[in-house]
Amino acid sequence: MKRLTDFIEKQSFGVCNALGNRLGFSSRSIRLSFVYASFFTFGSPVVLYFALAFWMDARRAMRRQRSTIWDL
Template sequence: MRKLTDFIEKQSFGVCNALGNRLGFSTSSVRLSFIYASFFTFGSPVVLYFALAFWMNVRRALRRQRSTVWDL
């Protein structure tokens, strides 16, 4: 059960964790903000969440693909 919980938190909450670390807020407050905003705006922040998750995966893939500027 713990492995499943760790996997879900790592995969689905990576956006909130990254935003919290970058902006200096706690991860739980960012998660709650997304949840409350989703309820009040009928789910539109979910689109923003998926866009940020996609962008983070693209950046991660680009970093993994080319480690230095001089690699061709």
């Protein structure tokens, strides 16, 4: 079961894992919170999830493109 959730997390942007590491919670509890909140609010946390995924991907891309003064 752990391997399956790790695979799904890596394939689904890694938002829950990143939030868990940053906030000090387990990624499983954050994942469950997203699922429960999606049921109760008719899917609005999905929009938040995709916004966070976009932000994380944009930050990763900016870090890859950034060069230092010593690269010239």
